[in-house]
Amino acid sequence: MVTVGAMALGKDYATQECSIARALEIVGERWTLLVVRDALYGVRRYNDFLVHLGIPRAVLAARLQTLTAEGILEKRRYQQSPPRDEYVITERGIALWPTLRSLGRWGREHFAEEPVRVFRHADCGTELGPYGECPACGTVVPVADVVMEPGPGLSPDPADPVSRALLAPKRLLEPIETGQV
Amino acid sequence: MVTVGAMALGKDYATQECSIARALEIVGERWTLLVVRDALYGVRRYNDFLVHLGIPRAVLAARLQTLTAEGILEKRRYQQSPPRDEYVITERGIALWPTLRSLGRWGREHFAEEPVRVFRHADCGTELGPYGECPACGTVVPVADVVMEPGPGLSPDPADPVSRALLAPKRLLEPIETGQV
DNA sequence: CACTGAAGGTTCGTTCATTGAACCTATGGG
DNA sequence: CCCATAGGTTCAATGAACGAACCTTCAGTG
Structure with missing residues (x-):
């Protein structure tokens, strides 16, 4: 039921x-x-x-x-x-990205010490600004063009394979490789 | 407890x-x-x-x-x-505005017929764009400069005094007047 | 003075959702 | 044959939400 x-x-x-x-x-x-x-x-x-x-x-x-x-x-x-x-x-679902990004930013600014994940514009490597825009290019970056990489706040040796896979920089949406196929 | x-x-x-x-x-x-x-x-x-x-x-x-x-x-x-x-x-709390605005926008675009509330830049009356910016002025509008007014999806005669007070356009953050002081 | 009503709660029994452990089903490999 | 993997379902115990009732303080009114 x-x-x-x-x-x-x-x-x-x-x-x-x-x-x-x-x-x-x-x-x-x-x-x-x-x-x-x-x-x-x-x-x-x-x-x-x-x-x-x-x-x-x-x-x-x-x-x-x-x-x-x-x-x-x-x-x-x-x-x-x-x-x-x-x-x-x-x-x-992808359309929820602005919501999740700004929620995460709020959490980091107000309750976290250091960033856990950093988001960059894939084309130029610039870190995303407060509204999801690329400060260098002056445009809002589509989700598929965002690269996520670990920040200083992330623990270096996580237990589960998904967290381990997320230690390497990767584009959003791109399927993760847990290496156990 | x-x-x-x-x-x-x-x-x-x-x-x-x-x-x-x-x-x-x-x-x-x-x-x-x-x-x-x-x-x-x-x-x-x-x-x-x-x-x-x-x-x-x-x-x-x-x-x-x-x-x-x-x-x-x-x-x-x-x-x-x-x-x-x-x-x-x-x-x-005000810093949660971008999150709430984008969440509301997502809800409206994907699950609602008509907008229930419309947000405008107080200075120029332009409706806010997808990222909370004023398309006319080209800047992100601070919360205190946002005017909220009822949209077509809002019922015209709500039961509670707060909803009634929100029928008139007003700035965000400005205290509501329920008219029962 | 007694009553009434508003504001801002607390208490409490019932219902509903979450939790974590155990179990189930196909299938493929050794 | 046995075991492991992926993707679930079932169930008892716990915890949170619900809604109705109750409580307190004070202001205003007759």
């Missing part, structure tokens, strides 16, 4: 006529935005989400369900036998 | 080295971002949050506690007898 669609939260934000509230009904549940973040970082497989997030399996399954139903992720078979699916972020 | 400070969520996002996760530990709980949104809209009083959000009283009290402890709201006495406090948004 999995609830999908309109009722993302047990009780929705009923009285709210507000697109922020609408958005939060869909991505406001616990873990959901972290799943989307990982999907932007290139995580696609159930087990990779699992080990990277440390999320309970049942909750992950529910979130992937909801995100797929809302068109934020797309479930796609990547091998036939045994049948295996991966979850790939859609345009609608 | 109210928990404050470091443990905003029952179990925090423990394994996450990520400023997005840090941010979500603080503002990721149910209702929290809607309280911040209301504070940006100029809501300051317990009862105004209560009727506008339709939030359970105990939950509102807990969220105001946490947000105050994290320096996002500031509790301030506005009359002595009987003692009455209001919750005013701080710089740290």
Whole structure:
């Protein structure tokens, strides 16, 4: 009995006529935005989400369900036998990048010491400015042209393979290589 | 027995080295971002949050506690007898505006028919662009210079006094007048 | 003086969601 | 045949949210 669609939260934000509230009904549940973040970082497989997030399996399954139903992720078979699916972020999910980027920036500026991840414009290597723009080029950088690399605040030897894969600079959206194919 | 400070969520996002996760530990709980949104809209009083959000009283009290402890709201006495406090948004809370604006934009673009609220640059009346900038002036508009007005998707005759007060155009941060002083 | 009402809460029983451990199903490899 | 991997489901225990009721302080009114 999995609830999908309109009722993302047990009780929705009923009285709210507000697109922020609408958005939060869909991505406001616990873990959901972290799943989307990982999907932007290139995580696609159930087990990779699992080990990277440390999320309970049942909750992950529910979130992937909801995100797929809302068109934020797309479930796609990547091998036939045994049948295996991966979850790939859609345009609608990619459109959450400005929100996640600014939320992360807020967290870093107000509650973290050092940056954990640094985002650069792939074309010129310049670090992104406060609004997701490239200060050198003067344009807002599309997600696919963002390179993510570890910052000084990141621990050098993480336990899970996904975190290890994210130690190397990589473009957003590009699938991660956990090296266990 | 109210928990404050470091443990905003029952179990925090423990394994996450990520400023997005840090941010979500603080503002990721149910209702929290809607309280911040209301504070940006100029809501300051317990009862105004209560009727506008339709939030359970105990939950509102807990969220105001946490947000105050994290320096996002500031509790301030506005009359002595009987003692009455209001919750005013701080710089740290105002810094969440880009996140909330982009989240609201995402919600509207993907899940709403018509805009519920429209944001304009107070100086020139131009509607804000996708990144919170004024397309006419070419600058990012500070929160205090944003005027909010109802859009076509807003119901014309809301029940609660806060929603009624928000029917008129007003600047963000400016305290709302519920007309019941 | 007694009453009423507003503001800003607290308390409490019920319901709902999250958690973590255990289990299940295909399949492929040694 | 046995084990490992990927991707789940099930279940009991815990914790958070809900909503109704209650509480306190004071101002205003008759």
